[in-house]
Structure formats: structure tokens, C-alpha cells
Amino acid sequence: MTKFSYISHLECPKCNERYDESKVQQLCKCGSPLLVRYNLKKVKENVSKEELVNRPKSLWRYHEVLPVKNEEHIISLGEGGTPLEHLPTLGTKYGLKNLYIKDEGIIPTGSFKTRGASVGVSKAKELGVTQLAMPTNGNAGAAWALYASKAGIKATIVMPLDAPLITRKEVYIAGGDLHLINGLISDAGKVVAHLIQHEGIYDASTLKEPYRIEGKKTMGYEIVEQLGWKVPDVILYPTGGGVGIIGIYKAMLEMQEIGWIEKGKLPRLVAVQAERCAPIVEAWKKGEKESVFFENSTTCAFGINVPKALGDFLVLEAIYNTDGCAVAVSEDELLEAQKHVASLEGNFICPEGATTFAAARKLREQGWIQEEELVVCLNTGAGIKYPETVDIQGVQVLQPGDTLYAQSPQDSNWRD
Ligand SMILES: *Cc1c(COP(=O)(O)O)cnc(C)c1O
Ligand SMILES: [Zn+2]
Numbered sequence: 423m424t425k426f427s428y429i430s431h432l433e434c435p436k437c438n439e440r441y442d443e444s445k446v447q448q449l450c451k452c453g454s455p456l457l458v459r460y461n462l463k464k465v466k467e468n469v470s471k472e473e474l475v476n477r478p479k480s481l482w483r484y485h486e487v488l489p490v491k492n493e494e495h496i497i498s499l500g501e502g503g504t505p506l507e508h509l510p511t512l513g514t515k516y517g518l519k520n521l522y523i524k525d526e527g528i529i530p531t532g533s534f535k536t537r538g539a540s541v542g543v544s545k546a547k548e549l550g551v552t553q554l555a556m557p558t559n560g561n562a563g564a565a566w567a568l569y570a571s572k573a574g575i576k577a578t579i580v581m582p583l584d585a586p587l588i589t590r591k592e593v594y595i596a597g598g599d600l601h602l603i604n605g606l607i608s609d610a611g612k613v614v615a616h617l618i619q620h621e622g623i624y625d626a627s628t629l630k631e632p633y634r635i636e637g638k639k640t641m642g643y644e645i646v647e648q649l650g651w652k653v654p655d656v657i658l659y660p661t662g663g664g665v666g667i668i669g670i671y672k673a674m675l676e677m678q679e680i681g682w683i684e685k686g687k688l689p690r691l692v693a694v695q696a697e698r699c700a701p702i703v704e705a706w707k708k709g710e711k712e713s714v715f716f717e718n719s720t721t722c723a724f725g726i727n728v729p730k731a732l733g734d735f736l737v738l739e740a741i742y743n744t745d746g747c748a749v750a751v752s753e754d755e756l757l758e759a760q761k762h763v764a765s766l767e768g769n770f771i772c773p774e775g776a777t778t779f780a781a782a783r784k785l786r787e788q789g790w791i792q793e794e795e796l797v798v799c800l801n802t803g804a805g806i807k808y809p810e811t812v813d814i815q816g817v818q819v820l821q822p823g824d825t826l827y828a829q830s831p832q833d834s835n836w837r838d
Pocket of ligand 2 (some may be wrong): 435437438452
């Protein structure tokens with residue numbers, strides 16, 4: 423009989439210790455995040471990629487390589503199956519003939535954090551969790567609070583005071599136990615760590631539970647399936663905690679094992695960060711295996727304001743093993759790219775996602791990316807969650823009865 427999930431165990435990528443997946447597990451004894459392992463040989467024998475075609479357009483179509491064993495435990499709001507679209511006009515401007523957007527702005531809760539929340543909360547429910555806590559820069563807390571409410575799990579969420587206002591409201595409306603901190607996500611993390619120690623509740627912090635990666639890795643499966651089971655040449659990812667890029671790398675290796683893609687060529691993975699919070703870029707430039715805490719970090723791309731990521735060594739490994747790189751972009755560059763994408767292609771992307779377009783342009787200019795290469799930029803969320811990043815200038819207020827004259831395209835904001 424075929425199984426719903428081929429999960430086999432949890433494994434430490436640092437010391438190789440194995441853990442039982444049927445019990446609640448957090449970090450390895452050695453302090454490293456744990457990764458989920460599957461019986462991929464059995465998946466190969468039982469699931470063909472042709473069979474996937476008829477399944478619903480949801481991340482759960484890949485359920486054999488997801489950790490939830492009983493279908494009844496799935497908490498879903500219709501996540502996954504986001505568009506992968508060619509951007510010809512922007513591509514021409516940037517000198518990239520095959521520039522694509524994977525648009526996670528079109529997903530419940532308005533950010534790709536939903537993928538991690540759906541899989542993470544579903545598995546928590548399967549494990550009998552009734553209460554969880556997490557620090558967040560906003561989007562993860564919003565997604566986890568909403569999915570937790572659907573699952574009947576209580577969620578305690580701690581976020582910086584200046585996290586995007588909408589994410590605070592999402593937690594609140596979901597009935598989450600919301601706390602604000604006058605500091606960074608790292609400070610929020612300390613508050614949560616203390617709470618966990620003293621209350622014994624489930625720690626849903628980034629990478630402190632093994633299942634969020636599994637939700638995010640489905641972006642990798644989707645990109646490849648949407649390209650007709652071909653891997654792109656380059657994938658650019660806005661990197662904060664790095665869960666998405668670790669997940670996409672994991673997805674590529676799993677698909678090779680299953681035989682859904684050929685062994686050999688992997689996409690070159692690019693970690694993109696903001697100049698004012700670039701610990702991974704600094705580490706990559708020096709060829710280091712781990713990053714150093716980035717002091718006084720700040721950026722309008724809030725989701726990637728992470729001064730030190732627990733999984734930094736896994737992000738760097740993914741970059742090194744795929745001949746990728748790490749790039750930092752300035753606030754001006756990312757805001758300009760955000761404007762280009764909206765005014766040339768119609769996608770109102772989030773500032774985090776915009777960093778990947780600014781980086782693609784830079785890497786093309788430097789010759790690191792070739793004109794013909796297939797390049798996928800990951801937009802991780804909806805621009806409409808960040809109204810404050812758009813600065814409207816020179817718009818006149820009319821009075822009833824005023825007359826309006828047509829402007830020539832050169833004078834206006836048209837396709838800037
Ligand atoms: C959290 C977040 C990121 C960074 O995600 P990681 O996978 O943790 O690196 C990027 N963009 C947005 C919109 C986010 O909310
Ligand atoms: Zn370990």
C-alpha cells in the first residue's frame with residue numbers, strides 16, 4: 423500500500439545524530455537545526471511525476487515528501503501553486519531574456535511564510551501540540567497565528583515594535599497572544615527562549631522546529647514542475663533566516679534522488695541581502711562557513727532584517743555547493759527595482775522580493791549571469807502589505823470642476 427507521507431526520521435546536518443519523528447523535537451543536542459529525511463527510494467518506486475499532474479494546485483500535492491502522516495491533520499487555507507511568469511519587458515531592460523518571477527504575493531496571508539506555517543502547524547497538530555510561541559519580523563507571526571487559530575492551537579507571537587503594522591493586526595485578529603518589543607527579532611528571540619524554558623511550550627522559532635523548511639521547500643518543487651521538470655540556471659532568494667534557500671536546495675537534492683530531475687546540474691543559488699543587514703554576504707566574501715552577528719542592522723525589507731541566522735551554515739553550504747553567490751543591494755536599489763517591476767510588469771512586489779531583481783540586474787552587469795540564462799527571482803510577499811515603502815510625489819489634488827489635460831509619457835510617472 424502506498425503511504426501518504428514517506429517521512430522516515432529527523433537528522434542533524436552537523437553531527438548526524440538521528441531523532442524519532444513521531445515525537446516533538448526541537449534542536450539537536452549539539453544546537454543545530456534538524457532536517458527531515460524521507461524514504462526517497464520508496465517515493466521513487468511509488469510516485470511518478472506524471473501522476474502529480476492531476477492533483478490539486480496546492481503545496482500538498484507533494485504530500486509524499488512532506489512530514490504529515492495523516493491527511494486529516496492538514497491545516498490548509500489554499501496555499502501553494504503560485505504563478506511562475508516570464509517578465510519580458512523588465513528582462514529587456516535588465517538584459518535578461520529569460521527572467522521569471524515566482525510570485526508568492528499571491529498566497530493566503532500575503533507572504534510565502536504561509537507555506538512554512540501550513541506544514542509547521544499541521545505537523546504540530548499531528549504531534550499533539552496545544553500551545554506554541556515564536557519571535558518574528560512580522561510575516562511569519564501573522565501566518566502562524568492564522569493557521570494556529572484554524573488548528574485550535576494557542577500562539578504567542580513576539581515582534582519588533584516597528585514590524586509592518588498589518589502583520590501585527592493579522593496576529594491580533596487571529597486571536598494570537600501578541601507582544602511587541604522595542605528591539606530586533608534577536609531580542610524577541612531571547613524573550614521567547616525564556617518563555618519556552620519556563621512554560622514548556624512548543625518553540626516555533628525559525629529552524630527550532632524542523633517542519634517549516636519542509637513547507638518552504640515546496641517552492642523548489644513548484645519552480646521545477648512549472649518549468650516542465652527542468653531546473654533554472656539561477657534562483658535568487660531574499661535571505662533573512664535563510665529557510666527558503668535551504669529548503670529550495672533540499673528540494674533539488676530530493677528531486678534528484680527520486681529521479682524527477684537528472685543528477686548533475688543544480689540551479690546556482692543566490693542569497694540576496696540588504697546592504698545594511700548582510701551577514702551572509704560578509705561570510706561568503708571571506709569564504710567562511712558561518713556568519714558573524716551583523717551590528718545595528720536596519721532595512722525597509724523587514725523580513726530579511728536578521729543579523730544572525732541559526733541556519734547560516736546551511737545557507738552558505740547551499741551557495742557553495744551550487745556555485746552560487748551572495749549579493750547585497752542598497753535601499754535605493756531595491757526601491758528602484760520594486761518600482762520597475764510594478765511599472766513595467768504590473769506586479770506590486772514586496773521590498774524583500776525587490777532585492778532579488780536589483781541583484782539580478784547587478785549580476786548581469788558584472789557578467790555573472792548570461793543574457794540567455796533562465797533566471798528565477800523569488801518575490802516572497804505582496805507589496806500591498808508594505809504601503810509605507812511607496813513614496814508618492816507630485817500628485818495634484820483636483821477640485822470638482824477642474825480640467826485635466828493629457829500628459830506626454832515622458833513627463834509622467836509612466837513606466838519609470
Ligand atoms: C521572512 C521573509 C523573508 C526571509 O525568509 P527566510 O526564508 O527566513 O530567509 C523574505 N521575504 C519576506 C517577505 C519574509 O517575510
Ligand atoms: Zn547535532
